[in-house]
Amino acid sequence: MEGFGCEFDDSVFESFRERKAASGIKLGSYTAKLCEPRWFWGEICTADDVEKLTALKFRGDLAFKHQDYQKALCEYSSSLSLVPESNIALRRDLQEAQARCLCLLGRSDDALDIAQKLRSEITNTDHLTTVLNLDILIYRNAGNLFEELSCLQQLISMHTLNPWYWKKLAECYLGHAHALLSATVSVVPVCKDGRCLKMLEKSAMETATSETKGDCAQLQSFSRNPCGQVDCKRQINLIRNASRVENSGLTLKSRVVSSCSAVGDSTEVDLKRGQQLRDLWLFACSSFVRARLLLQMVKAQQASFVLERNLTVQEDIRQKLNNLELREEALNAISKVMAEDLLLDKFKNGAETEKPATFPSSSSLDCVTIESGSEFEQRWFKKLRNESFFCPIWK
Template sequence: MEIFGSTFDDSVFSEARDRVCESLTSYNPKMCEAEWFCEGAALETDDAIEKQKVYKFRGDLAMRKGNYQKALEAYNSCLQWIADNNLTIRRDVLEGMARCCTKLGQRDRALDLVDLLSKEASNTCHLTSLLLLKVSVHQHFGSVRSKISCLQQLCSLLPFNPWHWLSLGQVCLQLLDPNPAIAVEGLHLEEEEELHKDWIWLKACISFIRTRLLLRVLRQQQSSFVLQRSRRALEITEEALRRLNPKEKTLQTLTEVMSEDLIPEKMREDFQDGESLSSVCLQGFRERWWSKVQLTCAADRNGEEKATTLQSLMSP
């Protein structure tokens, strides 16, 4: 039973039409030398598309080699040659520029480019790429609260993707270490409260519980290296839950809450990959899971102490 909407269309299995092969009178393929776009002569053209390609390829190559300043300059030059209706290349170039700025330590400019991309996002694929880019930027600059917020948005956008839940759990788990690897200096008081240990502990628990539930569903449909990756992730998840050490009753209660929407029919209905943002109705992380978890923990004697602390922190 396929849950995530990747079934084949019936037309894939229909008989192929008879095709008439026509021989070409002549064929002169364009021959390109390796890294031809790096030569000065590559820009000796009046074709805007060719210039766009040259600058784009130069930027991609420089990015791959780790020369982020050179890549940024090439991408910037590429922008002026991109047609107004070529939104795909424009988004690709803007994302490349944002990643270059991040590597160069230009936080404000990177976030400005991210903001520009957010205004042009029109479907869930765009939004997913945007949120992943934000996670990368915030991680580089140690913005823990913003990174967690973006991961929560990814979990809300793609609630049946275990990898975003796993990432969220791992960030929370790192914050619980006595000497966290994540830098959290310079936080405001409000941010310090939101990163309270009990708050993070509970969020880590539900993230890993959700990851475990989803991986167990997915591995029934997987094989080969994909299945191996899921098994490794499941081992990481189990080890994380052992470290968090929730009481059995709390674990059972949280598992019930985080599995409420894991119904095949509902999962198919909520699969929104590639849909227009104008037609997608998204529930926030707090509305869909967090508020329920708080209420459930408040009623659970084993989780009462942590829930009381959390409610006092989250109350206005």
């Protein structure tokens, strides 16, 4: 018995009839356009602006891949001049490419000008994420640890479940700690003259406050090796040695000042510097732990080279935490605190390995809270800093 409204139309069961072209014209087969390898590399002989724009952009991409950044910059600039005003997405993409080329050519100020222009035009969180990643690259290559740290904190305040951002944050904290140590060590040779004490006090006070960009500019040369990359192994060794001295009631600077027969308020400066070193150490460890926890949670959903990379990074983090020599109790407490917001239901629908997010893509900027500096550290590390058994926190 058929229910009302459930009958099938007879046309559903009719045999398939071959489509016929209108007016009796026979339809021809579609022939795809074939492009030779590097078809865009030769002379561009076309009046079509779209095809010319595409070829120039591809040229820039290939030159960038081959690390010919000057050539890439020229091609991107030529391509940008052909982009219509209505194509905002492509225009932003090319401007970002220009900024990356300028950054890698050592023209950080010009790159920052473009980044600032992009920032002034952001309308959603995707735009802001792109600009922050660009800023991080520029500041890292310029050696500006203070601004790099601020951008990473802002980025993580939006993408709290991204393990790669947390790992970068941990390395940035290590860079700050290394700069803090190196700034003091660098003035040791001048301790033989009568102005030694004054110079040391100024260096320590500037390092302890870090309130201006100028402070970080003075430290940047100590936080990079000649190749411009952070030497994490050396950082870990320096910070670990300084932390052991701090645990015994003296800092590295205390010993230097003591050797110069220093008197006065140096003890207060030493305590401030020792506390800052301890905080930087703790923040770095906590960020590494957070990154490892996030990688562990998505591991079951990964395979092939993605899983391989996950395991490789986890092992790298394990080794760095081992080198940092946290006590077992402290490491367990950090893991517990940094995992408080990690609920399994957030990962039921899958998680991206490179860019997981806690909100829908392209959401309004009003939907998120952007934090940096003390607000960020208060949110993520307040409980850890208040734990009584964190003194001492090292083995």
